[in-house]
Amino acid sequence: MLRINNGAGGQIRPQSQKVRDLKDTFSTYHPVVNFAFFCAVIGFGMVFLHPVFLSLSLAGAFTYAIRLNGKRAVKFTLLFVFPMMLIAGAVNPLFNHRGVTILGYMGDNPLTLESIVYGIAIAIMFGTVILWFSCVNVVMTSDKLMYLLGRIFPSLSMIFAMVLRFVPKFKNQIKLISKSQKCIGRDVSDGTLRQRAEHGIKIISVMIGWALENSIDTADSMRSRGYGLPGRSSFANYRFDSRDRIALISLITLIFIVIAGGLAGENNIQYFPYIKTGEATLFSLFTYACYAALCLLPVFINVREAVVWKRLRSRI
Amino acid sequence: MKRRGIITAVLFLIVVPITVVGGIVFLDDRKYYFISLLLVIYTMIPFFLSFEGRKPKAREIIVIAVLTAITVAGRAAFFMVPQFKPVIALVIIAGVCFGGESGFLVGSMSALISNFFFGMGPFTPWQMFCLGLIGYMxxxxxxxxLLKKxxxxxxxxxxxxxxxIYGGIMDLSSVLAWAGNITKELVLVTYTAGLPxxxxxxxxxxIFLLLLADPLIEKLERVKIKYGLISN
Known part of the structure; x- marks a missing residue:
């Protein structure tokens, strides 16, 4: 049901270009920092159901998505995230009849206040995670993922890199084959419907045969140049500098405080049979502040960068 | 070889129980989606490790890359039509011709990489798992x-x-995503809504298997014989 098929409307285009024109400072940090940040906010976002935590994460995800995608983020939220949130919000009261505050009956089943509130919480959680992923799509470019994968899974990241190259290459080759088939009247636009289908399959199978033979040549060439021998070096355009160290240390500190707060029950909320939260203490306020700092970290970094840049420029 | 066995054993004997127990104790046993997502990811790690562990040759890597690229391109070619995709057909053909491990890798890598073009989401590991499983099977x-060509x-x-497999598991994953507590009716409604x-x-x-199976398998088998590539 409702399979999520979101994204850039199917454009085949490497996503790194978008980042370059956007000048998002957080994207220029080391991939490890980016990855750790997204693991943390998405993991926490899927787990915490406390209203304060939910709203902080939603605020962080939404501001960062707008920072990254501008108007597109607003459109994406209204057209895609919001309807999904509505469905998620509606599913729970319809199928969940627990809770003590009964507002009315649908048929024989009670409609409870608790299940409605719970549905809203789940809906916000869902929307937040989708928004975070829309940020992942922009920030975690394929070269960053390859860099991270390459350490643990070198062959898989090799496959990854090759596939990214092969897809546009094959598209070009299909065009070439189709043009040359057209010269002998065997393109997909020639003949009856049945013949057209046959021509299409012929073109695909020519392409696949070419791709395999061609790739074997590449493989042999790789082997003769020493692929697979020990002492392999890898190209990486990333340097872990002091800026990244500071960001990573503060990220890890914030994550630990939030986890500690979670273990101490600061994020606990009971929805059924009745809604009950813990008392807000000083420590819980501290945990909220840390969670807010965590979720807004990229936005902070961007704002700080803009301020520093402005100050430096005005000094010149 | 040995290291891989140890990692797999640690993963399934220690990490999986800790995740499940941790989910029950710390997360009130209500965060099914998060826990199941972690478990899905754990399941795939041994496959990837065993592939890395045996130091695959350049030819094997490149054949898997070509098949994955064809699958990704296949998904891209039909992006306009919802659900009408040649992806699973291609993954099955890859698995049948080049064995379970290659099938798993082609399936899971094509799910991962095509989501780079179409957008990532919490559903990515699930898709990787489902497609990988179909290719492996x-x-x-x-x-x-048992499966003839x-x-x-x-x-x-x-x-x-x-x-x-694909429909069943992906629909289950959406039940886990939407609902806080899972009821029989909810599962039933989801499967009914997902039926079309x-x-x-x-x-x-x-349809794609009917059209592509014979010409493609013939091509792949020919290349396999010609270059003496991986056979089951």
Whole structure:
């Protein structure tokens, strides 16, 4: 049901270009920092159901998505995230009849206040995670993922890199084959419907045969140049500098405080049979502040960068 | 070889129970989606490690890359039509011709990489798992000669696996995503709502297998013989 098929409307285009024109400072940090940040906010976002935590994460995800995608983020939220949130919000009261505050009956089943509130919480959680992923799509470019994968899974990241190259290459080759088939009247636009289908399959199978033979040549060439021998070096355009160290240390500190707060029950909320939260203490306020700092970290970094840049420029 | 065994054992004997128990104790046993997502990711790690562990040759890597690229391009070519995709058909053909491990890798890598073009989401690991599993099963069943390289048997396997494995698991994952507590009615409603989508998806797999199975398998087998590539 409702399979999520979101994204850039199917454009085949490497996503790194978008980042370059956007000048998002957080994207220029080391991939490890980016990855750790997204693991943390998405993991926490899927787990915490406390209203304060939910709203902080939603605020962080939404501001960062707008920072990254501008108007597109607003459109994406209204057209895609919001309807999904509505469905998620509606599913729970319809199928969940627990809770003590009964507002009315649908048929024989009670409609409870608790299940409605719970549905809203789940809906916000869902929307937040989708928004975070829309940020992942922009920030975690394929070269960053390859860099991270390459350490643990070198062959898989090799496959990854090759596939990214092969897809546009094959598209070009299909065009070439189709043009040359057209010269002998065997393109997909020639003949009856049945013949057209046959021509299409012929073109695909020519392409696949070419791709395999061609790739074997590449493989042999790789082997003769020493692929697979020990002492392999890898190209990486990333340097872990002091800026990244500071960001990573503060990220890890914030994550630990939030986890500690979670273990101490600061994020606990009971929805059924009745809604009950813990008392807000000083420590819980501290945990909220840390969670807010965590979720807004990229936005902070961007704002700080803009301020520093402005100050430096005005000094010149 | 040994290291891989140890990692797998640690993963399944220690990490998996800790995750499940941790989910019950710390997360009130209500965060099914998060816990199941972690478990899905754990399941795939041994496959990837075993591939890395045996230091694959350049030829094996590149054949898997070519098959994955064809699958990704296949998904991209049909991006306009919802659910009507050649992806599973291609993954099954890859598994049948090059064995279970290659099938798993082609399936899971094509799910991962095509989501780079179409957008990532919490559903990415699930798709990787489902497609990988179908490719792996196709390879293993073909190796056991339970799945013949004939159109009829491939189409039956393709239709059933798309409907039951891909549809079944992906719909279950959306139940886990939407609902806080899972009831029988909710599961039933989700599967009913997903039925038309899953039927279209299985039909597309069957159609693509009917069209592509014979020419593609012939091509792949020829290349395998010509260059003495990985056989089951």
């Amino acid at each position: 196709a390879g293993v069943l073909a190796h056991q000669s 004939t159109k009829a048997s491939l189409c039956i396997f393709g239709g059933l696996s798309t409907f039951l 989508f899953n039927l279209v998806h299985s039909a597309s797999t069957v």
